Amino acid sequence: MNKSFDVIVIGAGSVGVPVALAAAARKLSVLVIESLPSPGQGNNKKAIGGIRATHSDFGKIRVCQRSIEIFSRWQEEEGDDIGWMSNGYSFPAYTESDERNLKDLMQIQQEFGLKIRWVTPKEYETLVPGINRKGLRGATYSWEDGSASPLLSLNAFYFKSLSLAAEYRFRENVQDLKISRNRISSVITDKGEYQGGTIINTAGNNARGIGALAGLDLPVFPDNHEAGITEPVARFSGPMIVDMRKEPGSANFYFYQNSEGQVVFCITPDPPLPGIDNLSTSEFLPLCSRRMIEVYPRLRNLKVRRTWRGQYPMTPDGFPVVGRSREIDNLINAVGMCGQGYMLGPGLGELVSRIITAELCPDDIRILKSFDPYRDFSGMEQFK
């Protein structure tokens, strides 16, 4: 068995699998080590599938623009249906300040070339028929954003990476990183020891733990979010709807009708629920249902099928931590996706592969500035 690889990726999730795919596409030999039994079994499968480029900073915008290209062309180029839909995102505004903030941000987004515009309540109702127009001042609408199935896309990326000779070891725990002369000389798991030219930390929830094995203190702290999905019905609604209002118990919530016709929804608890706890509580459904029906009364008789809990691996300022370690020469961290690992993944996979081969372009360098592991974390993402 080959125990020496150009690249060892720790974590086969939303970021790790695309990294493996991009590295394998560059003809690098790749090993992915995952503690769970198959790819995407951490938080990838918990994602509700929204994919947008309409963020507030250059880094996330550029990475997600590339992700959207990959997601939207995948079926055409690779043949697998991953459930991609260009259904767009919308942020309805119910207060003057939300309207102002959204419009200000929209200008920046338009400057980056994003397709986003302001729609009137009347126009918004044609996109989201039956939306509660009481107090609605309008909404942003970014029609090139979209959605896909996290489950199908991650497996498509996985099988593609296998065809490019990437190797995976599932049910295997990284227990130690052997360091010598500022390099990880080997990755030690409960089942073996592997040497890698470059080691990539894409361990999601466990990113901080993996960093600690290399003596790093990565500021990644998961908190819990809860989501649900309904029965499928014929298409009735278009874009992702993000209600940014803060209410007792929740900071914001969002939902959309996916390619199967099911409404998928998710809420951000307020105050946050730090830690990792995948067990469902009795509070989520009443909280989320009330808000959803308030905004969209037509949903009241739609049946909830399943709910689940997952984590956002958060950083203090809400931006990812991506870049080559200064302390360990051959370690690249791509962690702290703050709940956006799925949409960032494909773009980030390619970017990380360019870090490995030192083929960064000027845009890459600008992106990596946003995600710089050594930045001042006291700022705050405005538009999570």
Add this chain to the structure above:
Amino acid sequence: MTDDYRITQHPVLAVPERRKIKFRWNGKVLSAYEDEVISSALFANGIRIFGHHQKDGSAQGIYCANGQCSKCTVIADGIPVKSCMTKVRPGMEVKSVEGLPGLPEVTDKQERKEIEEIAIDVLIVGGGPAGLSAALQLGEHRVRTLLVDDKNELGGKLVLQTHKFFGSVEDSYAGTRGNDIGRLLAEKVIADPFIETWTNSTVLYVFSDRRVGIIKNGIYKNVKPKIILNAAGAREKFLRFRGNTLAGIYGAGAFQTLVNRDLVKPTSRLFIVGGGNVGLISGYHALQAGIEVVGLVEALSRCGGYKVHADKLKRLGVPIYTSHTVIAANGKETVESVTIARIDKSFQAISGTERTFSCDTVLIAVGLESVNEFTREAEEAGIRVFSAGDASEIAEASSAMFNGKITGLKIVRELGIPLADIPESWYRKAETLKSEPGRIYPQRAPESEEGIFPVIHCVQEIPCNPCSTVCPTHSILIEGDPILGIPYFQGKCVGCGKCVAICPGLAITLVDYRQDKDMPTVTLPYEVSNHQVSPGDEIVVTDIAGNGLGKYRIEEVVDLKTNNRTQLIRIKVPGNIAKKTVSFRIQEEMVSQPLPGAIPEDRKSDAEMVCLCERVTAGEIRALIHRGITDLNQIKAITRAGMGPCGAKTCDSLIKQIFRQEGVPLTTVEPNTRRPLFVEVPLGRFAGEVGGDDE
């Protein structure tokens, strides 16, 4: 409404007077009875196809009729509902689901209430034999108990059982009919001031904050129990064969619900897959309902159910094909015929042994699986949890009742209430009642050819003792274990016939030589009175295994109230067959003839459906296994098997079976992650909106 699809007379069940109402099905006005569920109303009108699947356009009918599988979904007044759980209302507009339904319609502003939270000592999930028996113990010890059941009526599957029960008279009402036991237990529970009962209420999940989400009559509530008893019973397993998605293929539970609860005649020609007690009893129920039973296949070389049940069917004229399996159901949208074949030692169909029978329904009774999710959820939430009945271990209802009683007492103790020790003998008895059918012994009839005495055609160790309990002269003894052993006659027979009437296996006759030594009178039990027999009728009498012994005329039909709807048939037969005669054929051989030269349809075995909700075939699963996948969650992610409305309740075991077939040990296969909810519930209910009575 014609009564073609209604049971208008039944040997055991009373046919009540009910009010007729009108509703519409796809625009056409149909009749139904008030208070019946939509699925039964449709079947009563001869409608078996409730829609067409959005993925492949295949016909959808019923499968579980138990609120679990969603296959029977229809659109009632604009809202998709499970037709098996939703009552039909006068003027209701019911439509078939053709592809994806539209967003359910909404009415005006809904009333919204705070979600009520109720603290209770013990929550019992399930009002069947185990739950009811446990509740009675808790009530007796003044423990505040809430018993929740998703049906309109308590009793669980007892209400579907028309046959007299096996087990022990003293401990589990043996000799009484299942539906009567259910009624009896339910009445006691309802009368108990310490027990609150919620019917039409479904437990959705035991949340990690120790609240149990329950939808009660369409209103969402949270219950905080100190202890949970999971008595939620079992679900039926499904089977892979070609054409297994046709409408007209459903579980024994669905069949018994239609026939015995709702008095609907859903089929005229039934074929049964599975020779366990459930399959065998369903065959008997079918005959009682006037339905032809074309045959029954069992993969093993011997039926897994009680021999007396199998014998009962054979004697009435139903062929049982052991070492056979169903290889295909044939038909365009609904079942038109079924193809079976003999199987070899490795359970592979032997080519050339196929036979095809015309039938309109295939009943699947291939085993049960415990509904264990509430136990797991309670453990995760840190709530003390017990389980009883099928939710704990699959066994007969008689065992569930006794085991429920013991578990009830265990909970009493757990709550710190002083209680004498549960006798060790009870645990032994609980084991006995759980016993699988055991050894078969050669029959020993009394040698005498004088006087009158019972001949006992019960030769297999099963937990059952009514005959010995009922005998007024205590002359029926049981060898070995007092419940499990084989009964035999020794002593004095007064000819009362009580043993003949009470035997749940219909396996005791009286032979009377007193009038005529050469042509003794034999008294036979009979329970299929809608296939009426009268004195003077010529019948083909049969031996224990259903072999014909000749044609003889009925002398007398005795219909005593005390015999609880079991008729006693008196017939004179020659002395040499008197002790062999047990029953007589009621079903003509013609009924079971295979179709001439019928060749099974050439459907690939890869097309056998594994996930009915999302239409995932065995072939798709097999291909993924060949790619090295060993995580059921990854199979789910790729195929959606398990993501449908039933929540992997059906496909899970089928997929595991394919793993085993492909040589992958299940110990290396990652199980499916289960998530809330147990059944689908409208979003508005969680917002505190008050719904109808149908979820």
